[in-house]
Amino acid sequence: MDKLILGRYIPGNSLIHRLDPRSKLLAMVLYIIIIFWANNLVTNLLMLAFTLVVILLSQVKLSFFINGVKPMIGIILFTTIFQMLFTQGGEIILQIWIIRITSFGLSQAALIFMRFLLIILFSTLLTLTTTPLSLADAVESLLKPFEVFKVPAHEIGLMLSLSLRFVPTLMDDTTRIMNAQRARGVDFGEGNLVQKVKSIIPILIPLFASSFKRADALAIAMEARGYQGGDGRTKYRRLKWTLKDNLALLSVIALGALLFFLKNP
Template sequence: MNKLLLGRYIPGDSLIHHLDPRAKLFASFYFIVIIFFCNNFSSFGLMFLFTFMSILLSKISLSFFLKGVRPLIWLILFTVSLQVLFTNGGTVYFKFGFLTISEFGLQNGAYIFLRIVLIIFMSTLLTLTTPPLSLADAIEYLLRPLKKLKFPAHETSMMISIALRFVPTLMDETEKIMNAQRARGVDFNEGNLMQKMKAVVPLLIPLFVSSFDRAEDLALAMEARGYRGGEGRTKYRLLHWQWQDTMTILCLALLTGALLFVRQ
């Protein structure tokens, strides 16, 4: 549980860390969108090259990064297996009832696997290199045009940043509860899949109770400090767009052109 990196921030002095959070947020969402334009392994190779270059510029160890993504592997494999078993087309390699393993199924399964891994890498890189408060400021800035439609941009950005901030906290809390259960003789690794799932159920009640207590404490702390929403609030942290941010957008434009070139 404590290996999950989504939501954690690792302070650093890299080029990625110093980028404007608006540029990083826009780049991450844009990257996730153009992933779905990949239709062959050459285009996926191009996207992985860009991702690994970004990780290298962030000065975050790739091995540490992969260990952090490992807890999500089972979810990825489950999604891929559904795609493989229920997609027909091309040469049929195996068929049993309504389950079919075909050429198109394997190809689409591989594409889904690569897309999910790329999305996890890029979204995790965003949270690793961006403080939650800066990320909230960037979300609020990008949602600002929706204020004319009475959309609560400030409140939405605050909720997203709080959710990201408390993902690692909840994982740490879950690890503590599991260790307490192990000290009382519970083995989460024995038995079949159903038995393992039943062993996890007793973790939910104390985790929910702890989450609600933490949410109430946070609400009281915000009220005690005079928080009344975004209207009329000034900001201590000011966002500054620099030439590195413009170069990031230009790199995304070049990546898009290269992607369209290698697509079939």
Template sequence: MDKLILGRYIPGTSIIHRLDPRSKLLAMLIYIVVIFWANNMITNALLLFFSLFSIWLSGIKLGFFLRGVRPMIGIILFTTIFQLFFTGGGEVFFHFGFLQITRVGLNQAGIIFMRFVLIIFFSTLLTLTTTPLSLADAVESLLNPLKPLKVPAHEIGLMLSLSLRFVPTLMDDTIRIMNAQKARGVDFGEGNLIKKIKSIIPILIPLFASSFKRADALAIAMESRGYKGGDGRTKYRLLKWKSIDTFAILVILIIAMLLFILKKP
């Protein structure tokens, strides 16, 4: 968990780093939509190649990137196993009670696994190459046209910025609490499943307490500095849409068209 890189920013000068955060956010939204069109080996391979190519363009070492997303593989496998054992249809390869593995279940489990992996890859790349403040500015800028509909664009951007900013902090707090509990003799790996779940409670209670304490301190700090929301506020860094951003959106749209053509009916 201490190696989790989702939510962390790595400074750089690559072409991915230099993209406008609005173009990266739009590309992420389009990417998430087209992932659900990938329903065969060719379409999933195309998306995987595109994701790995984007990681290469970012200048981030692939080994470092894969080690950073490894802690989330367990969650993906847990979800995939449910899909594997509880989806029927086609040839049956294994059957025990109400559990069974079928051809359709294997196909669906593989597709679900790839969807989760690809979403984690691209979302992690987004946070690694974009500062939380830039992402918040991008969200606010994209939602500004909805202000006449009473959509709180600035507040949504602020919440996103704070959420991304404190993901690594919460991970660090979790590791620190686990180490403190281990020093007191707690073994998180012993016993059956029920005992393992109960051993998590000594982590969650102090984690929630520290999170609420930090949120209260943050609110006091913002109020003491005169924070009053987005009305009348200026920005130190202005977003500038460039031709490379338009090209990036065109590339992701071409990928979407290819997936739409290659997907199974």
């Protein structure tokens, strides 16, 4: 639980903390788009240097970012190895039976690894420096113009804020249920893969049951307090866009322009 990063906010007063959550969310979207232009050594080094500078500006310990990468390391390695083994082209470096590792496959695997790593670091930075409620408000504010197309901006923001709010609660419930099942003799680490999957069922059923009960209680509480949705409601937390937010977005756009000219055709 202490290493849970999703939905976790680290209080601070750094430059990144003080940015408007809308600018940070837009910067994250732009970052994901321009990272696909980083397809050589120079562009990837630029992306890495930019990310490290932003991390330093956030004044958040590097250990938090490492904890953010750890849960995804299996997926990163699997995707990287898959890319290396099944992407052909260039000079053959190693061949064992039908398995062939080529220079092009290695370069593509390195690109995939860097993209995964950088996206996880930047998204972890977003969640660590932005409160979940501010992030939900930013999503709602950015979706406001799409209400003319019947997009429920307020409802989407509400769902996001409630989801982020109950992530730690669900983790607490999961830990409590696992401890109760262990007390009844269930061992989640023994047996083959099928047996391990079956051992998860005694966790999922009570977890779903408690989640539905909590959702029902929350809906009743909101109705009892007269909740009517977003129409006519005022905001307790007001977002304020400043010059720093313009400069933050311009820095990401400038990085994207630089990558576009330096990328391989």
